[in-house]
Amino acid sequence: MIRVMGAGAFGTALAVSLAERGPVTLWARDVGHAQEMARARRNDRRLPGIDLPDAVTVVSGPIEPSKAEATLLAVPAQTLRSFCTEHAGGLANGAPLVTCCKGVELATGLRPSQVIAEVLPGAACAVLTGPSFAGDIARGLPTALTLACADAAVGQRLQAGLSTSVLRLYRSSDVIGAELGGALKNVIAIASGAAMGAGLGDSARAALMTRGFAEIVRAAEAMGAARDTLSGLSGFGDLVLTCTSEQSRNYRFGLSLGRNEAFDPGVTVEGAATAQAVCDLAAREGLDLPITQAVMMLVSGRLRVEQAMDMLLKRPLKEE
Structure with missing residues (x-):
């Protein structure tokens, strides 16, 4: 049973x-x-x-x-x-x-x-x-x-x-990698939904997913996860699903942020609290997680989507 x-x-x-x-x-x-x-x-x-x-x-x-x-x-x-x-x-x-x-x-x-x-x-x-x-x-x-x-x-x-x-x-x-892959992809799903809700287009979403995955790997490895785990179902696979479908509550929440619409407060959006928790961890560990930080500020009402995207685009140019 x-x-x-x-x-x-x-x-x-x-x-x-x-x-x-x-x-x-x-x-x-x-x-x-x-x-x-x-x-x-x-x-x-x-x-x-x-x-x-x-x-x-x-x-x-x-x-x-x-x-x-x-x-x-x-x-x-x-x-x-x-x-x-x-x-x-x-x-x-x-x-x-x-x-x-x-x-x-x-x-x-x-x-x-x-x-x-x-x-x-x-x-x-x-x-x-x-x-x-x-x-x-x-x-x-x-x-x-x-x-x-x-x-x-x-x-x-x-x-x-x-x-x-x-x-x-x-x-x-790899319990650490499985848990962090599942948790952190929710944050990126919010970002992807916000971009689509604001009409920024599929190319912007693809960029957020790709650079978001790099953040997931960077943060999770710093906390003890194995890179191979993050490339599997519990990391990359889950990221793809939740960043591209309105069945995802985190993605729908992001859409509402991008459209400046109210969201049902009775729906659990795990990525909202996770963004804040991971930003706190990143500050203690000295990790650079710009998308996660932008989502945290969006969720808390300290940034609008346009401001968040402008903040990300104005970061110094670098190698991939």
């Missing part, structure tokens, strides 16, 4: 896909939402049009210890600490915890696996990340993801237990 904590779009999609392998428990924070899903056998609030398979059981309330093979944590990066703290007793059952969020904790600059290590010391932890949209996974469209785990034996078991006929997992031992 697999447990999925978080009944947002991605958590629900994972539950739907993994039901192919056997029983799945899908936990929702809101009791009313859980009852609604259990009755309708759908999650129309977050993932409309997708039926929940019979193998999916929807629950809410206090999380109890279970004999689950793995627990997937599909909760936002900025609430992961409070979630794990509140439900520590139900999570500390020996089963691996698999984080599915893509971000850096704003208050501490810690990656999700580091947050878990602080709150639940000794827990086996892995990371599930890569280029994927909830709707594609839920509809059974082919998707490839990275499953990163420092413990090779645990990683192998999770890879076998979480792969399905259409969800293909590639194993990695």
